[in-house]
Amino acid sequence: MKSVNICCNILWFIFGGFEICLMWCISGVILCCTICGIPAGIQCFKIGCFALCPFGKEIQPKPEGRSCCECFLNCLWIIFWGLWLCIMEGIFGIMCCITICGIPFGIQHFKLAKICLMPFGSVIVDMDEVQVVPGAPVQQPPIVVVQQTYTPPPPPTTY
Numbered sequence: 001m002k003s004v005n006i007c008c009n010i011l012w013f014i015f016g017g018f019e020i021c022l023m024w025c026i027s028g029v030i031l032c033c034t035i036c037g038i039p040a041g042i043q044c045f046k047i048g049c050f051a052l053c054p055f056g057k058e059i060q061p062k063p064e065g066r067s068c069c070e071c072f073l074n075c076l077w078i079i080f081w082g083l084w085l086c087i088m089e090g091i092f093g094i095m096c097c098i099t100i101c102g103i104p105f106g107i108q109h110f111k112l113a114k115i116c117l118m119p120f121g122s123v124i125v126d127m128d129e130v131q132v133v134p135g136a137p138v139q140q141p142p143i144v145v146v147q148q149t150y151t152p153p154p155p156p157t158t159y
Helices: 002-032 038-052 068-096 103-117
Strands: 057-061 122-126
Touching: 002 038, 002 103, 038 068, 038 103, 038 122, 057 103, 068 103
Parallel strands: none
Antiparallel strands: 057 122
């Protein structure tokens, strides 16, 4: 599976991933020029690194949960940037999903939309290191019920 992720990340990088990463890094530098913009700038760098190679990575909430400060910063982020960025990435995801070969790239845009909406208190982990978050619903394997019918053996025959 890792070779598929590497190939998809190379295609992502060639067809727009570098530009998306560059845009996020430039935004992070601009936001870090102001003292009050440093937390948002750090989140821009986090999203930029994720946008560079999104295949094989997953977004999860922090294992210890979100703090009050992170919730407040997420509210500010949604008001000023997050909602518009989430809508933009959602539109890009829908546009990619129009073609069959673009569906994996559309899924990555939907991942970007998820982190663009609420980046504070989220971490990006490799799929190999994905952990179960306490309190999150755990997907159980389906229960398979096999119904067996009993057929009695035939009566012995006598000659």
